[in-house]
Amino acid sequence: MNMQSQSESIAPPLPFNPRSPEFRANRYPTYDYLRTHHPIYYRSEGNDWVLTRYADISEVLKNPIFGHAQKSIVSLETGTPAPINNFLGLRQESQRLMKLWLVRQNPPTHTRIRPLLRSAFTQSHIQALRSHIQTTVDDLIDRVQDLGKMDIINDLAYPLTLGLNCKILGIPPQQWHPQFKQWSVSLSLSLDLDVTPIANEQGLLAIAGLAEYFKSWIAQSRTCSQPQDNLISTLIQAEAEGQLSAEELLANCILIFAAGHSTTENLIGNSILTLLNHPEQLHLLQADPSLIETTIAEVLRYESSVHSIPRTTLSDIELSNQTIRQGEIVHCIIGAANRDPAHFPNPNQFDIRRKPNPYLSFGQGIHSCIGIHLAKLVTEIAVNIIVSRLPGLSLATESLEWEDSFMGRGLKSLPVVF
Structure with missing residues (x-):
């Protein structure tokens, strides 16, 4: 058990409660307070740490001492007794599959698997998708143009990003499963900070559903006589x-x-919402579309779709005069680091011309996001087409609802009129 100094142990007046609706509606005042008064904040109830300072978070993300520790999960292939029913068997398999995810690996396993997944996200592969992305965005807008309204999330961002993801994997639209959306939501919530038992079980069921789907699709892909240009192949x-x-x-x-x-999907929604909330910046982009790259970079800093990255301490370490023990989890609050005034001038100002802009939204070090270039390209194309084709864009409602996730930051829907 860690003991902080007396000043560090005082609970902040703005409690860090990631499940609070008020906090999720506007997280940044809490981030500012924690970063100023409790930048390395120990939560006794979870025996974990919350980091909000850019320098500390950057150190954690790059330091191999902060990795991933796995709880032991019994394999069904080791001669252990079979589970007492099918549900428990699926649950055990889901836990085992989660343990094998690239993002939960340390070297040398991480070093072996990452290049295999990274092969689908090279610059040449990504640039080859540019015309497909542009055509898809235009087609999705064509469907709603005459209506004068749309939901940026459900009418454009979700079908665009799902379709592109499935294209990379090698899954044609006619083979999409009707549960894809629900599985994605359930899985996301099960990986959240302070996850509820119900959300955890729903996430395991989502993995079980996806496992059944991908087993079938992988088996079908194995029968192809010619190698296919997709990630599964x-x-x-x-x-x-x-x-x-x-x-x-x-x-x-x-x-x-x-x-x-x-x-x-969330980044596209956050981009449009942030621009609509800053009309002078929106008009600046519409007048000069070449600003799209710095615009999306600024959205990634100002309203990132990823707000927290967890790491586990693989051995005792001192971080800014605090001892973090082996096995303790450290939550790197990216949303706070991206607005650290020690690293960004006027951090609460949204400025699409900001340079340099070393945001941490895709992580750093060996675990940095392998899809960074694709995510930026898709968002840049989608946002540029939306703001150019729909110049009179405005919010259809002021009552927007954020997703229930803390680690992810995105809207459930974003209705607009034009």
């Missing part, structure tokens, strides 16, 4: 060459599906 080939196991293949298909579209 690449991973099947890697498995055949002994570079990863069948379970690692399945687990990381689920990971890429779950992580590959939700954060970009």
